[in-house]
Amino acid sequence: MNLRLVNIVFLLLFFGCSSVSPQSDSKVNDGLIVRTGTSFGMCVGYCRNDYEIKQTAVTLTRNDIRKSLTQTCQTTISETDWAAIKAATNFSEFSKQPERLGCPDCADGGAEYIELQLNDQSHRVTFEYNATIPGFESLVDLLRKQRNAYKECK
Template identity: 50%
Template sequence: MKKMILSALMLAGLVSCQQDFNPGTNGSSLTVRSGTSFGMCVGYCRQEVVIDNKNTVFTKTSREADKNPPVTCEKQTDSGTWNEIATKVNFDAFQKIPETLGCPDCADGGAEYVEIQLNDSRHRVTFEYNKTIPGFEDLVTAVRQQRNAFADCK
Protein backbone atom coordinates (compact mmCIF):
# COMPACT_ATOMS: atom_id res chain seq x y z
CA MET A 1 0.00 0.00 0.00
CA LYS A 2 2.84 2.40 0.88
CA LYS A 3 4.47 1.68 -2.50
CA MET A 4 1.24 2.55 -4.32
CA ILE A 5 0.87 5.85 -2.46
CA LEU A 6 4.53 6.71 -3.01
CA SER A 7 4.24 5.87 -6.71
CA ALA A 8 1.12 8.01 -7.06
CA LEU A 9 2.84 10.96 -5.36
CA MET A 10 5.89 10.63 -7.60
CA LEU A 11 3.72 10.49 -10.71
CA ALA A 12 1.77 13.56 -9.59
CA GLY A 13 5.05 15.40 -9.00
CA LEU A 14 6.34 14.58 -12.46
CA VAL A 15 3.13 15.68 -14.16
CA SER A 16 3.01 18.96 -12.22
CA CYS A 17 6.50 19.94 -13.46
CA GLN A 18 5.42 20.11 -17.09
CA GLN A 19 5.37 23.69 -18.43
CA ASP A 20 3.41 23.39 -21.64
CA PHE A 21 1.37 26.50 -22.18
CA ASN A 22 -2.37 26.21 -22.27
CA PRO A 23 -3.88 29.53 -23.38
CA GLY A 24 -7.00 28.84 -21.37
CA THR A 25 -5.16 28.77 -18.05
CA ASN A 26 -3.20 32.00 -17.69
CA GLY A 27 -2.54 33.91 -20.90
CA SER A 28 -0.93 36.78 -19.04
CA SER A 29 2.04 34.60 -18.07
CA LEU A 30 3.28 34.11 -21.65
CA THR A 31 5.34 36.54 -23.76
CA VAL A 32 6.84 35.74 -27.16
CA ARG A 33 9.67 37.81 -28.65
CA SER A 34 11.09 37.60 -32.13
CA GLY A 35 13.74 39.66 -33.82
CA THR A 36 16.36 40.04 -36.48
CA SER A 37 19.79 41.63 -36.65
CA PHE A 38 22.49 42.17 -39.25
CA GLY A 39 26.13 42.80 -38.36
CA MET A 40 27.30 44.64 -41.47
CA CYS A 41 24.44 47.05 -41.89
CA VAL A 42 23.71 50.77 -42.10
CA GLY A 43 20.44 52.17 -40.82
CA TYR A 44 17.92 50.18 -38.85
CA CYS A 45 19.71 46.84 -38.49
CA ARG A 46 17.76 45.36 -35.58
CA GLN A 47 14.04 44.66 -35.29
CA GLU A 48 12.08 43.09 -32.47
CA VAL A 49 8.45 42.31 -31.86
CA VAL A 50 7.17 41.51 -28.36
CA ILE A 51 3.78 39.80 -28.24
CA ASP A 52 1.60 39.06 -25.24
CA ASN A 53 -2.12 38.60 -24.75
CA LYS A 54 -2.69 42.37 -24.59
CA ASN A 55 -0.18 44.18 -26.83
CA THR A 56 2.16 43.68 -29.74
CA VAL A 57 5.11 46.09 -29.66
CA PHE A 58 7.53 46.48 -32.57
CA THR A 59 10.87 48.26 -32.20
CA LYS A 60 13.60 48.91 -34.72
CA THR A 61 17.01 50.21 -33.70
CA SER A 62 20.27 51.31 -35.27
CA ARG A 63 23.87 51.25 -34.17
CA GLU A 64 23.84 54.98 -34.86
CA ALA A 65 21.02 56.12 -32.59
CA ASP A 66 21.86 59.79 -33.15
CA LYS A 67 21.25 59.44 -36.91
CA ASN A 68 18.51 56.83 -36.62
CA PRO A 69 16.67 57.09 -33.31
CA PRO A 70 14.77 54.00 -32.12
CA VAL A 71 11.30 53.64 -33.60
CA THR A 72 8.48 51.89 -31.74
CA CYS A 73 4.97 51.06 -32.90
CA GLU A 74 2.31 49.32 -30.83
CA LYS A 75 -1.08 47.75 -31.35
CA GLN A 76 -3.49 45.74 -29.29
CA THR A 77 -3.03 42.01 -29.79
CA ASP A 78 -6.01 40.51 -31.55
CA SER A 79 -7.37 37.53 -29.59
CA GLY A 80 -7.36 35.31 -32.69
CA THR A 81 -3.73 36.14 -33.39
CA TRP A 82 -2.81 35.56 -29.75
CA ASN A 83 -4.52 32.17 -29.67
CA GLU A 84 -2.80 31.20 -32.93
CA ILE A 85 0.61 31.99 -31.44
CA ALA A 86 -0.04 30.71 -27.92
CA THR A 87 -1.27 27.31 -29.08
CA LYS A 88 2.01 26.79 -30.96
CA VAL A 89 4.05 27.19 -27.76
CA ASN A 90 5.37 24.05 -26.09
CA PHE A 91 7.73 25.56 -23.55
CA ASP A 92 9.18 22.26 -22.32
CA ALA A 93 10.14 21.21 -25.84
CA PHE A 94 11.39 24.71 -26.71
CA GLN A 95 13.73 24.77 -23.71
CA LYS A 96 15.44 21.65 -25.06
CA ILE A 97 16.47 23.43 -28.28
CA PRO A 98 20.07 24.76 -28.15
CA GLU A 99 20.38 28.53 -27.75
CA THR A 100 22.17 28.80 -31.12
CA LEU A 101 21.33 26.91 -34.31
CA GLY A 102 23.61 27.05 -37.33
CA CYS A 103 25.82 30.10 -37.78
CA PRO A 104 23.65 33.19 -37.21
CA ASP A 105 24.94 36.32 -38.98
CA CYS A 106 27.99 34.54 -40.42
CA ALA A 107 29.14 36.24 -43.63
CA ASP A 108 26.53 38.91 -42.83
CA GLY A 109 23.70 36.51 -43.52
CA GLY A 110 21.72 37.91 -40.61
CA ALA A 111 20.44 36.43 -37.40
CA GLU A 112 16.93 35.80 -36.18
CA TYR A 113 15.63 34.71 -32.80
CA VAL A 114 12.53 33.57 -31.00
CA GLU A 115 12.29 33.88 -27.24
CA ILE A 116 9.54 32.44 -25.09
CA GLN A 117 8.96 33.68 -21.57
CA LEU A 118 6.59 31.70 -19.39
CA ASN A 119 6.22 33.08 -15.87
CA ASP A 120 9.79 33.65 -14.63
CA SER A 121 11.42 31.26 -17.12
CA ARG A 122 12.65 32.27 -20.54
CA HIS A 123 14.54 30.63 -23.37
CA ARG A 124 15.88 32.23 -26.56
CA VAL A 125 16.91 30.40 -29.71
CA THR A 126 19.01 32.34 -32.23
CA PHE A 127 19.31 30.96 -35.75
CA GLU A 128 20.27 31.98 -39.28
CA TYR A 129 18.05 34.67 -40.79
CA ASN A 130 15.09 33.35 -42.74
CA LYS A 131 15.69 29.77 -41.56
CA THR A 132 13.55 28.15 -38.87
CA ILE A 133 13.60 26.18 -35.63
CA PRO A 134 12.99 22.45 -36.20
CA GLY A 135 9.72 21.44 -34.58
CA PHE A 136 8.64 25.09 -34.23
CA GLU A 137 8.21 26.06 -37.88
CA ASP A 138 4.60 27.18 -37.36
CA LEU A 139 5.53 29.36 -34.38
CA VAL A 140 8.41 30.98 -36.30
CA THR A 141 6.08 31.70 -39.23
CA ALA A 142 3.39 33.18 -36.97
CA VAL A 143 5.75 35.56 -35.14
CA ARG A 144 7.43 36.56 -38.42
CA GLN A 145 4.04 37.53 -39.77
CA GLN A 146 3.48 39.77 -36.76
CA ARG A 147 6.92 41.36 -37.13
CA ASN A 148 6.45 41.88 -40.87
CA ALA A 149 3.05 43.50 -40.27
CA PHE A 150 4.98 46.51 -38.93
CA ALA A 151 6.93 47.08 -42.17
CA ASP A 152 5.45 50.60 -42.42
CA CYS A 153 6.34 51.56 -38.83
CA LYS A 154 8.08 54.97 -38.92
Protein backbone atom coordinates in the same frame (compact mmCIF):
# COMPACT_ATOMS: atom_id res chain seq x y z
CA MET B 1 -27.29 4.40 11.68
CA ASN B 2 -27.53 8.16 12.16
CA LEU B 3 -23.83 8.29 12.89
CA ARG B 4 -23.07 6.43 9.65
CA LEU B 5 -25.24 8.87 7.68
CA VAL B 6 -23.52 11.85 9.29
CA ASN B 7 -20.09 10.38 8.39
CA ILE B 8 -21.12 9.82 4.78
CA VAL B 9 -22.44 13.38 4.44
CA PHE B 10 -19.30 14.74 6.08
CA LEU B 11 -17.03 12.76 3.72
CA LEU B 12 -19.00 13.86 0.65
CA LEU B 13 -18.77 17.50 1.70
CA PHE B 14 -15.08 17.23 2.55
CA PHE B 15 -14.02 15.54 -0.67
CA GLY B 16 -16.47 17.53 -2.81
CA CYS B 17 -14.97 20.82 -1.65
CA SER B 18 -11.37 19.77 -1.90
CA SER B 19 -11.37 18.61 -5.51
CA VAL B 20 -9.10 20.61 -7.75
CA SER B 21 -10.15 21.22 -11.31
CA PRO B 22 -7.38 21.08 -13.89
CA GLN B 23 -6.27 24.39 -15.34
CA SER B 24 -7.09 25.03 -18.93
CA ASP B 25 -4.25 25.71 -21.38
CA SER B 26 -5.26 29.35 -21.59
CA LYS B 27 -4.81 29.76 -17.83
CA VAL B 28 -1.44 28.00 -17.92
CA ASN B 29 -0.19 30.32 -20.68
CA ASP B 30 -1.58 33.54 -19.18
CA GLY B 31 1.97 34.53 -18.15
CA LEU B 32 3.35 33.99 -21.66
CA ILE B 33 5.41 36.71 -23.35
CA VAL B 34 6.84 36.12 -26.81
CA ARG B 35 9.82 38.07 -28.09
CA THR B 36 11.11 37.83 -31.63
CA GLY B 37 13.31 39.85 -33.90
CA THR B 38 15.87 40.17 -36.61
CA SER B 39 19.30 41.75 -36.89
CA PHE B 40 21.92 42.33 -39.56
CA GLY B 41 25.48 43.21 -38.61
CA MET B 42 26.63 44.89 -41.84
CA CYS B 43 23.69 47.16 -42.45
CA VAL B 44 22.80 50.84 -42.68
CA GLY B 45 19.63 52.07 -41.00
CA TYR B 46 17.37 50.29 -38.59
CA CYS B 47 19.12 46.93 -38.71
CA ARG B 48 17.79 45.48 -35.49
CA ASN B 49 14.07 45.01 -34.93
CA ASP B 50 12.73 43.56 -31.68
CA TYR B 51 9.11 42.64 -31.06
CA GLU B 52 7.49 41.84 -27.75
CA ILE B 53 4.04 40.27 -27.81
CA LYS B 54 2.02 40.19 -24.58
CA GLN B 55 -1.40 38.83 -25.36
CA THR B 56 -2.71 41.18 -28.07
CA ALA B 57 -0.26 44.05 -27.42
CA VAL B 58 2.81 44.26 -29.66
CA THR B 59 5.77 46.56 -29.01
CA LEU B 60 8.29 47.15 -31.80
CA THR B 61 11.72 48.55 -30.97
CA ARG B 62 13.90 49.47 -33.94
CA ASN B 63 17.60 50.29 -33.55
CA ASP B 64 20.03 52.07 -35.83
CA ILE B 65 23.21 51.07 -34.03
CA ARG B 66 25.54 53.23 -36.16
CA LYS B 67 23.62 56.43 -35.38
CA SER B 68 22.52 55.37 -31.88
CA LEU B 69 18.87 55.88 -32.79
CA THR B 70 15.96 53.97 -31.30
CA GLN B 71 12.29 54.00 -32.24
CA THR B 72 9.61 52.34 -30.16
CA CYS B 73 5.95 52.01 -31.07
CA GLN B 74 2.97 49.82 -30.26
CA THR B 75 0.10 48.12 -32.02
CA THR B 76 -2.26 45.24 -31.38
CA ILE B 77 -2.98 41.87 -32.94
CA SER B 78 -6.26 40.01 -32.97
CA GLU B 79 -7.30 37.54 -30.29
CA THR B 80 -7.27 34.90 -33.04
CA ASP B 81 -3.63 35.62 -33.92
CA TRP B 82 -2.63 35.56 -30.24
CA ALA B 83 -4.46 32.25 -29.75
CA ALA B 84 -2.62 30.76 -32.75
CA ILE B 85 0.75 31.92 -31.38
CA LYS B 86 -0.04 30.47 -27.94
CA ALA B 87 -1.16 27.20 -29.50
CA ALA B 88 2.16 26.93 -31.39
CA THR B 89 4.23 27.32 -28.21
CA ASN B 90 5.31 24.53 -25.95
CA PHE B 91 7.61 26.08 -23.38
CA SER B 92 9.00 22.84 -21.98
CA GLU B 93 9.93 21.53 -25.46
CA PHE B 94 11.19 24.93 -26.62
CA SER B 95 13.49 25.11 -23.58
CA LYS B 96 15.24 21.97 -24.81
CA GLN B 97 16.38 23.74 -27.99
CA PRO B 98 19.99 25.01 -28.13
CA GLU B 99 20.41 28.74 -27.67
CA ARG B 100 22.08 29.02 -31.09
CA LEU B 101 21.25 27.15 -34.28
CA GLY B 102 23.55 27.30 -37.29
CA CYS B 103 25.64 30.41 -37.80
CA PRO B 104 23.37 33.43 -37.28
CA ASP B 105 24.55 36.57 -39.12
CA CYS B 106 27.65 34.89 -40.53
CA ALA B 107 28.73 36.59 -43.76
CA ASP B 108 26.00 39.17 -43.10
CA GLY B 109 23.29 36.60 -43.63
CA GLY B 110 21.23 38.02 -40.78
CA ALA B 111 19.86 36.49 -37.63
CA GLU B 112 16.44 35.84 -36.17
CA TYR B 113 15.50 34.96 -32.64
CA ILE B 114 12.52 33.77 -30.68
CA GLU B 115 12.33 34.02 -26.92
CA LEU B 116 9.55 32.56 -24.85
CA GLN B 117 9.00 33.77 -21.33
CA LEU B 118 6.56 31.94 -19.13
CA ASN B 119 6.18 33.68 -15.80
CA ASP B 120 9.75 33.91 -14.40
CA GLN B 121 11.40 31.45 -16.83
CA SER B 122 12.64 32.30 -20.31
CA HIS B 123 14.52 30.66 -23.15
CA ARG B 124 15.88 32.29 -26.32
CA VAL B 125 16.92 30.60 -29.56
CA THR B 126 18.90 32.56 -32.16
CA PHE B 127 19.11 31.12 -35.67
CA GLU B 128 20.03 32.05 -39.23
CA TYR B 129 17.73 34.51 -41.00
CA ASN B 130 15.03 32.69 -43.01
CA ALA B 131 15.93 29.36 -41.37
CA THR B 132 13.67 27.71 -38.79
CA ILE B 133 13.67 25.96 -35.44
CA PRO B 134 13.05 22.21 -35.88
CA GLY B 135 9.70 21.28 -34.37
CA PHE B 136 8.62 24.93 -34.14
CA GLU B 137 8.11 25.74 -37.83
CA SER B 138 4.54 26.91 -37.28
CA LEU B 139 5.60 29.28 -34.48
CA VAL B 140 8.40 30.69 -36.66
CA ASP B 141 5.94 31.22 -39.53
CA LEU B 142 3.32 32.89 -37.33
CA LEU B 143 5.87 35.29 -35.83
CA ARG B 144 7.30 36.14 -39.26
CA LYS B 145 3.79 36.95 -40.40
CA GLN B 146 3.40 39.36 -37.47
CA ARG B 147 6.81 40.97 -38.10
CA ASN B 148 6.01 41.42 -41.80
CA ALA B 149 2.65 43.02 -40.97
CA TYR B 150 4.28 45.55 -38.65
CA LYS B 151 7.70 46.45 -40.04
CA GLU B 152 8.05 50.06 -38.99
CA CYS B 153 6.77 52.72 -36.64
CA LYS B 154 4.30 55.17 -38.12
